[in-house]
Structures are given as structure tokens and as C-alpha cells.
Amino acid sequence: YDALRAEEADSGITVTTVCPGYIATGHSRNAAKGEGVKYPEGHTSKGVDPEVLARKVLAAAARQRPEMVPAAPDALAARVLRTLCPGL
Numbered sequence: 001y002d003a004l005r006a007e008e009a010d011s012g013i014t015v016t017t018v019c020p021g022y023i024a025t026g027h028s029r030n031a032a033k034g035e036g037v038k039y040p041e042g043h044t045s046k047g048v049d050p051e052v053l054a055r056k057v058l059a060a061a062a063r064q065r066p067e068m069v070p071a072a073p074d075a076l077a078a079r080v081l082r083t084l085c086p087g088l
Contacts, residue, residue: 005066014064018057019079021069022047046074 005015024047053070060068069079081088 014061014066016057016061016065017067018060019067019069020048020053020057021074021078023053024049 005017008015048070056070057068069076
């Protein structure tokens, strides 16, 4: 998304990349792995409330922030790893 942000910079369009981690929705409860086994329930218990997240995303976009990571420490750590070790 850095490329999209650069491509649109001269047009006045801003791009905010959102990396929220888990979101507290029914998605994980209803999702199944390839073999039909349900995902563990722990994913949604760590999730951000969707309404709270939506307000934060809109505020970040209004402030034209290039990236937003409103997530738990494990998601923040994943962001650092992605930056330091892009091939992982």
C-alpha cells in the first residue's frame, strides 16, 4: 500500500493502511479450516470491538495517517517483524 500511497500523493488522495489484528466478530466462530474443523475460540476473545475500531479508523483517515495499528501487543510485534524481516 506504500506504492498506492505514492501513486496517489499528487492527486490529493490519501491512503491509510489499517492493521487491526483480531476483530471481535463472529467470523472466527463461523470459520472452518480446510478440513472442516472450527478455529479455536480464542481469536475473537482478544479482538477489538468493531464499533470502537470503526471510529478509530475514521479518525486516522481524517488525520491522513499513513498507517494505523490499533491492535494488541502481538499484532504490534507482527508489524515490527514484517518491517525487519519482510521475507518471513
